[in-house]
Amino acid sequence: MAALLSVQGVCAGYRGVPVLRDVTFDVAPGSVVAVLGPNGAGKTTLLRTLSGLLPLTAGTVRFDGQDLAAVPVARRVRLGLAHVPEGRGVVEELTVAENLRLGGLWRRDRAEVARAMAQVYELFEPLARRREQPAHQLSGGERQMLALGRALVARPRLLMLDEPSLGLAPRVVAQLMAVLATLRSSTGLAVLLVEQNVRSALSIADTAVVMSLGEVVAVRPAEELRADDTLRRAWWGFWPS
Amino acid sequence: MGAVYTTFALSLVLIWRAARIVNFAQAAISVAAADVAWAVGSRVGGWWLGLLLAPLAGALLGGLMERLVIRRLGPERHLDAIIAAIGVTMVVQAVLGMVFGLQYRPLPAPVSQTVLTVGGVPTLSPYKLLVLGAVVLLGVGLALLFSRTAVGLRLRASALAPEVSRLLGVEVERMTTLAWGLSAAVGAFAAMLVLPTGPGLHPTAMDGVFLTAFTAAVLGGLDSPVGAVAGGFAVGLVLNYVTGYTDEPNLAPVALLGLLLAVLLVRPSGVFAGPTIRRS
Numbered sequence: 470m471a472a473l474l475s476v477q478g479v480c481a482g483y484r485g486v487p488v489l490r491d492v493t494f495d496v497a498p499g500s501v502v503a504v505l506g507p508n509g510a511g512k513t514t515l516l517r518t519l520s521g522l523l524p525l526t527a528g529t530v531r532f533d534g535q536d537l538a539a540v541p542v543a544r545r546v547r548l549g550l551a552h553v554p555e556g557r558g559v560v561e562e563l564t565v566a567e568n569l570r571l572g573g574l575w576r577r578d579r580a581e582v583a584r585a586m587a588q589v590y591e592l593f594e595p596l597a598r599r600r601e602q603p604a605h606q607l608s609g610g611e612r613q614m615l616a617l618g619r620a621l622v623a624r625p626r627l628l629m630l631d632e633p634s635l636g637l638a639p640r641v642v643a644q645l646m647a648v649l650a651t652l653r654s655s656t657g658l659a660v661l662l663v664e665q666n667v668r669s670a671l672s673i674a675d676t677a678v679v680m681s682l683g684e685v686v687a688v689r690p691a692e693e694l695r696a697d698d699t700l701r702r703a704w705w706g707f708w709p710s
Numbered sequence: 711m712g713a714v715y716t717t718f719a720l721s722l723v724l725i726w727r728a729a730r731i732v733n734f735a736q737a738a739i740s741v742a743a744a745d746v747a748w749a750v751g752s753r754v755g756g757w758w759l760g761l762l763l764a765p766l767a768g769a770l771l772g773g774l775m776e777r778l779v780i781r782r783l784g785p786e787r788h789l790d791a792i793i794a795a796i797g798v799t800m801v802v803q804a805v806l807g808m809v810f811g812l813q814y815r816p817l818p819a820p821v822s823q824t825v826l827t828v829g830g831v832p833t834l835s836p837y838k839l840l841v842l843g844a845v846v847l848l849g850v851g852l853a854l855l856f857s858r859t860a861v862g863l864r865l866r867a868s869a870l871a872p873e874v875s876r877l878l879g880v881e882v883e884r885m886t887t888l889a890w891g892l893s894a895a896v897g898a899f900a901a902m903l904v905l906p907t908g909p910g911l912h913p914t915a916m917d918g919v920f921l922t923a924f925t926a927a928v929l930g931g932l933d934s935p936v937g938a939v940a941g942g943f944a945v946g947l948v949l950n951y952v953t954g955y956t957d958e959p960n961l962a963p964v965a966l967l968g969l970l971l972a973v974l975l976v977r978p979s980g981v982f983a984g985p986t987i988r989r990s
Contacts, residue, residue, distance in 0.1 A: 520877055546879040558874045560867055571867050574860050575879035619878065 471534065473498040473659050474519070474550075474627055479528035481518040487526070488514045490683045496627060499657040501649070503674035503691065505667055511683040512663040513555055516629050519661075520552035521545055532627070547575055549626035553616045553633065561605035565596050568604055568615055572622035582622060589618035592648060610641040617645070621652070627659045634666040642666065646673050671695050712946020713845040714904040718916075718923035719930065719938040720852070721896035726932040728869045728889035730788055735775060735795040736897045737920035738802035738913070743768035743898030745810055745911055748817055757820040757906070761844075764902040765895035772894025776887045803913040810911065819906035841903045848899060849939065865889055921963070922949070925970040931980025940982060945969065 472495035482488040488511045496502045504512050517523045519530055521542040530537045532550055540548065559568055569589060573582035590597035593614040599607065604615060613633055620628055628649075634642040650673045652658045664670035671677065674691040718736070725733045733739075744760070746767040751760030775798055783790050821836040834842070856862035867875040868885035876882050900923075901916055908915065926945040930937025945966070952965040973980070 522873065522876070542876040543879050543881050546877065552877045554874065554877065558871070558877070560871045560874060562870050563863075563867065567863055570860075571863060571875070571880070572878050574864060623879065 472496060472531075473533060474661065475529075475531040476519070477529045477531070479515075479518060479530060480526045481514060481523050482526065483514075483523070488683050489518060492528070492680075492683075492685050494678045494685060494688050496659055496661055497675075498626070499653060499659055500675045501653060501660040501662060501673050503670040503677045504661065504663045504680060505665075505670060505677055506680035508665070509682070510680040512680055513631055514683075515680070516552060516554075516631050516661070516663055519629060520550065543575075546623050546625070549624075550629070551620040551623050551625035551627070552629045553620050553631060555631040555635070559604040559607070559612050559615050559619070562603060564601050564603055565607070565615060566600045568619050569596075569622055572619035576623070581624075585622045585624060589621055592621075593618050609636050610638065610644075613637060613641075613645060617648070625658065627661060629661045629663075631663045632665060633662070634664060634669055642669050649673055712943040713842050714900050714942075715919065715922045715926050715946055716939050716942025717845050717848060717900040717903070718897055718919055719926040719942045720849070720935060721893045721900065722923060722927045723930075723932060723935055723938045724889060724893035724896060726927070728865070728886060728893070729780070729791075731780070731791045731795070732924070732932070733795050733890075733893065734792060734920075735798040735802065736894065737916035738799040738806070739771045739775065739894050740764075740768060740897040740901035741911065741913060741916045742771060742802050742806055743894070744817070744901040744905055745806060747898070747902060748911060757818065757902070761899070761902045764898040768898025768901075769891035769895040772897075773887045773891035775894070776890035780890070781883070781886075806913040810913075812913065814909040814912045814915070816910040817902075817905045823907065837906065844899075844903060848896065852896070852935070861888070865892075918963070922966055925966050925973070928970060928980055929973050931982040934980065934982040937980055937982030941980075 474496040476492055476494050479492040480487060480489055492511075492515060494502070504515060506512055514523065518525060519537075521537065521540065525538065532545070532548055535548065537545065560571065563571070566586075569586050570582070573585060576582050590600075593611075595611050596614055596618060599611070604612065607615060617628075617630070617633065630649075633645055637645070646669050649660055649662075653660060653673075660673075662670055662674065671691045671694055677687075677689055677691045677694050678685055679687040679689070679694075718740075721736060721740075722732060725731055725736075743764045747760040747762075747764035748757075750763055751757055775795075779794050779798060780791050783794060819837045821840055823835045823837045825832045825835045827833070854862075856866060864875070864880050864885050865888065867878075868880055868882045869889070872882045875885075900919070904919055905911060905915060922945055923942065926941035927938050928941070929944060930939070930941030948965060948969060949962050953959050953962050
């Protein structure tokens with residue numbers, strides 16, 4: 470099957486300091502790809518580059534066959550590429566409902582947006598109860614639900630999540646992962662999941678891209694990584710339990 | 711004239727919220743917009759058409775200023791932007807002087823400015839009632855725009871969280887231009903309302919209003935539209951008391967600057983400023 474997202478030899482960085490070097494991998498439609506690696510591996514930089522917040526210095530990014538080089542950030546979500554940034558990224562002064570509306574403003578079909586919002590409220594019940602509250606009153610888990618729900622209002626084909634489990638209780642993380650697994654099987658949503666929480670990421674991923682110091686050091690089926698202890702030790706020197 | 715100070719203060723707050731810049735060119739731009747509007751209005755349509763045209767001209771000038779000057783400076787150069795705004799003021803005032811001359815040209819009010827006396831008590835003039843009504847309408851309109859419409863939501867989100875907004879498909883640059891245009895439109899609207907109460911049109915005719923409105927906006931907290939409204943009326947009252955009790959109109963600017971200084975010393979964030987939540 471043709472890749473939904475194809476990353477070829479990508480280099481990028483901040484103000485002339487290179488971070489990513491020759492990053493290459495694919496995301497197939499409807500698959501979950503986990504990007505794993507320790508702090509400073511370039512995982513967040515990778516997502517910021519893919520969504521266009523950082524310019525490429527080399528390589529190409531194709532989404533559904535289209536080269537994204539000339540597509541500005543605000544246009545990428547229209548193609549079906551959604552990015553939930555690190556640290557939740559909810560707009561704290563806006564209410565829950567306003568945050569969700571914001572995710573669908575670019576869409577012309579108002580009824581479709583209303584349907585998508587209703588589905589998000591169904592999926593994340595705490596949000597429905599807090600509709601009219603400003604987002605800064607939400608708990609960490611609720612914020613993550615809001616950020617995720619807001620991305621879903623755009624009905625993306627590929628959802629890029631940056632550390633969704635950061636600072637959340639294990640039970641909440643498990644809930645989020647379950648939601649992602651459900652969405653994937655019911656809507657064919659592909660997910661590019663950046664995580665430090667290796668265990669929860671591998672629990673739903675098909676493929677794992679392992680990064681270290683800005684380079685991809687391995688692309689393996691998640692199955693293999695779950696089973697193979699020696700590989701994991703080789704990459705990290707230890708296994709976070 | 712607290713209502714007009716309020717409106718002009720609101721126009722300053724609009725830009726502050728969108729770009730964290732005090733637009734020192736607002737006075738010159740609003741006069742320019744009023745000049746253009748009156749150049750048409752004095753021939754056809756009168757003051758009323760002028761009141762409609764001034765915000766349009768203002769929006770155009772404000773948007774142009776953002777596109778041609780402010781954007782080129784880049785997002786983090788707030789101090790440079792303020793200096794650039796002062797530069798824009800000088801250019802605009804010089805151009806106005808060349809085109810329209812340096813003498814005051816009267817801008818007549820559409821209705822009487824004679825104070826109405828009801829049962830022996832002097833109240834407001836018909837023109838002041840008109841101004842009050844126009845300002846209330848504008849305030850309600852702006853509140854609805856920001857709270858109820860998609861554009862309002864985009865404007866707020868772009869100001870509060872530009873990067874996240876961009877990721878969600880909001881054209882943030884367009885919203886910034888729009889915010890500058892909207893702000894200048896409100897400023898021009900205020901100019902059309904206030905200029906008939908003074909000697910008229912002149913390149914520097916709005917400078918005094920700017921100073922008053924700036925004090926009002928700072929008093930209310932530059933971030934808060936409600937604060938701008940309250941600040942506008944508070945400053946209007948202070949000015950009336952000072953000039954009314956001392957019978958010395960020249961004290962007004964002194965009182966104003968004293969008030970500005972006091973606010974900056976005692977409570978620089980303003981009386982109505984909430985906690986600031988901003989992120990990239």
